[in-house]
Amino acid sequence: MPSTELPQQMSARRIDRPVPLRERVYQAMQELIISRQLAPGQHLVESELAEMLGVSRQPIREALQLLNSEGWVDLRPGYGAFVHAPTEAEVDQLLVVRAALEAESARLAALNTDAEGVARLRKLCAQGEAAVASDDIDGMVAANAELHRCVTELSGNQVLLDMVSQVDRRVRWYYTPIARHRGHQSWQEHARLIDAIEAGDADAASRTMREHTERTRQSYLEQRRENPEPEVAPVQVRSRRRRTAPGV
The missing domain is CATH 1.20.120.530 (GntR ligand-binding domain-like)
Known part of the structure; x- marks a missing residue:
């Protein structure tokens, strides 16, 4: 009858996985929202958050998606991310x-x-x-x-x-x-x-x-x-000017 136990060399490969960066960013941003350092209705700019937390924009973007799925952040197409203002x-x-x-x-x-x-x-x-x-x-x-x-x-x-x-x-x-x-x-x-x-x-x-x-x-x-929560005003989306080559 074959053994049901895993070989010892296989079990030795198990390692502790570090918490993904997006999770740490998510937790940090959630705490900023809970403490009202990020206020309801506040516009969340990825580049500013990345600089503040000392990370790249990718984990910020991923954290915003998680926060949006749990109702902490509202993602508004064409306008960006905003701290949710609870009704x-x-x-x-x-x-x-x-x-x-x-x-x-x-x-x-x-x-x-x-x-x-x-x-x-x-x-x-x-x-x-x-x-x-x-x-x-x-x-x-x-x-x-x-x-x-x-x-x-x-x-x-x-x-x-x-x-x-x-x-x-x-x-x-x-x-x-x-x-x-x-x-x-x-x-x-x-x-x-x-x-x-x-x-x-x-x-x-x-x-x-x-x-x-x-x-x-x-x-x-x-x-x-x-003192009602501030209404979220639409953010004007700036169109990016095309760069042209010198002399064109």
């Missing part, structure tokens, strides 16, 4: 889904977490408060995202964690412009949530999380109505 409806729909997922995360966390998990949450809450005190927007957004992720991890439900992770980057994108406005109130709500989880009160944890996420949703919608 009020799509933001509202995502935040509603987020509230449902995270309310269940909080409920399960209250039933399953231990003292070590609560300590992790307290530490993240303290980091968020410190970021508010120093007016560190990036720190607020990062601590907020990490605390919410931690709650879902403590739920013990891997499927729920996978689903929450799918919307996490969008939530960070939407939370960035209101982080300062939510300020201390947001972290006071987090503290009450942690109290409910520590007490093992699943109903209170779920209710507190739902109220918290609803306030964030309302804050975003109010901020958007007061």
